[in-house]
Amino acid sequence: MSGYNVAIVGATGAVGARMIKMVEQTSLPVNSVKLLASSRSAGKQLQFNGKPLTVEETVPESFEGIDLALFSAGGSVSKKFAPEAVKRGAVVVDNTSAFRMDPKIPLVVPEVNPEALKAHHGIVANPNCSTIQMVVALEPIRKAFGLKRVIVSTYQAVSGAGNRALQELRDETQAYLDGKDMEAHILPVSGDKKHYPIAFNALPQIDVFEEDGYTHEEWKMIHETKKIMLNDMDSKDIKVTATCVRIPVPVAHSESIYFEVEDPKATVKDIQDVLAKAPGIVLQDDPDHQIYPQAHNAEGSRDTFVGRIRPDQETPQAFQMWDVSDNMLKGAAWNSVQIAETMEKMGLLHMQ
């Protein structure tokens, strides 16, 4: 049977599990799937399309004969092994931050900048989850009305920090309900010095702090948005700033997005009409019937849900909206597989 030989690196992780599902459901012809992870996870049994598959340790030779390698095992793994995969003829779609800011490497959301894929040299970077769902909604607005400025505050799910963080949320939550002390060992950032409970709390730190007082997650939202929408991570054409906050939700990020457009005639109705027709977007915007996007409803969907679109009553050309998407699917596994599907349609993916 003719089809692509696919490797999933980081198959035992929270995103890896979704990557397996997305490859099961992909429109790409798949000949074989190889599940890769660290030596610690090697030997584990997972399933692909109902059949057992053994996880193998990632080594350079793992990528012999691989056409498509999906990476989500941390930046250091990508830096070490993505070039090995490319050397052996694979296209790499990398879901870590390892290559995102490399100007030679496309950073792609298929609804926004598929053309950037043409310039790839083997590696395509998948943006950060919180960026993806924002630009999917902002790009149709930018195209129709121009975009001057974005101010976003996020309400991010715990799954973005991995399976251990999710277990920590469950453990802390049960401890709280039982009147016991909550123990934090992972969040807000597993590698940082201090850890705080996320259950019944809101943590205004995702990723480590930069010198300017922004977290690296906020930095990513600012500069990835510019690279994806304007092909320049430092572009001044759209002003972007962000506050990133973790809340006790397992899956699906929510975002409060304030934006200013160039077109002085743009109305809420115009923006709703544009978003209703935009790819990857589901408009849920009917306050009279209490219809608006919710994390609880977005889990498991590949779409980005947008609602609560309304004008700033005092600043012309300024609007607000509420944007929710499954951070593990559109924010990670689905966007990665969607990149591969888009590359195939553009003739950029090949069987060896």
Next chain:
Amino acid sequence: MSGYNVAIVGATGAVGARMIKMVEQTSLPVNSVKLLASSRSAGKQLQFNGKPLTVEETVPESFEGIDLALFSAGGSVSKKFAPEAVKRGAVVVDNTSAFRMDPKIPLVVPEVNPEALKAHHGIVANPNCSTIQMVVALEPIRKAFGLKRVIVSTYQAVSGAGNRALQELRDETQAYLDGKDMEAHILPVSGDKKHYPIAFNALPQIDVFEEDGYTHEEWKMIHETKKIMLNDMDSKDIKVTATCVRIPVPVAHSESIYFEVEDPKATVKDIQDVLAKAPGIVLQDDPDHQIYPQAHNAEGSRDTFVGRIRPDQETPQAFQMWDVSDNMLKGAAWNSVQIAETMEKMGLLHMQ
């Protein structure tokens, strides 16, 4: 013994319980305390300073001999009984929205506009919780640097919707952990048509929707802020807009506040210095040591905690901060009792 005769209306509610505590701890001399509620709650036994006290039904005659009446039993109760209390010589501090937008009634946060108390005619309105903690932090900034514009996104606690909503959060949370369906009967708004789970979710609706697509909570944040800071609920001197969101936190609201100042020379350090000295504020702003305000730590404190102050890197005179406070104390019970204490210091509170 000489002291004030105090009535607490809505004593059995979530805020009422905190009002009892705040009156126990007040610097005001207290002669007697009367706990009032609906006929349904009459006869319940509560404690004041360790002694049992029976809850009585609120009737006009309840206020005979009362010097200070603290109301937190819903707008309709305030509209009915606050004038009865005033008629009998009491000063009313009302924690509902009944009188907040009446231009003749002062809307007061003691750190911000104590002078407004002088114009009272018996009733003083306590602002909405989410407004109070924001203006406590914005007022010192306005005084020092001028303030042009505010864009806020909130992360609000469930206790703001009362004790039944808190129980709903617990019940839904346990159901989720047990793999059962969550049942929603109260949130987002008990009187609205549809109800959604708050556990492990984020709900972008607090209070009912207005015709312009804003919720009434957002409307309150916009217009109360203008009334408190500028003495005009429709002032154009400061632009304010808001997105209000409920998250699964029991107590303490968090707020992501974006603001633009008039002074082109204001720096983060300047703003930190001003806030560090401001009344009612605790500055928690040390990213290097992961020090920032958290709901989990603010519960039980009367202070407002502010941190993560940083400049918008692309817009001059624009900054962001993270503002957290106990919505039941500074946002409700403490601000009410603080108003009474302030009135006493100003000679505006009298024993009959």
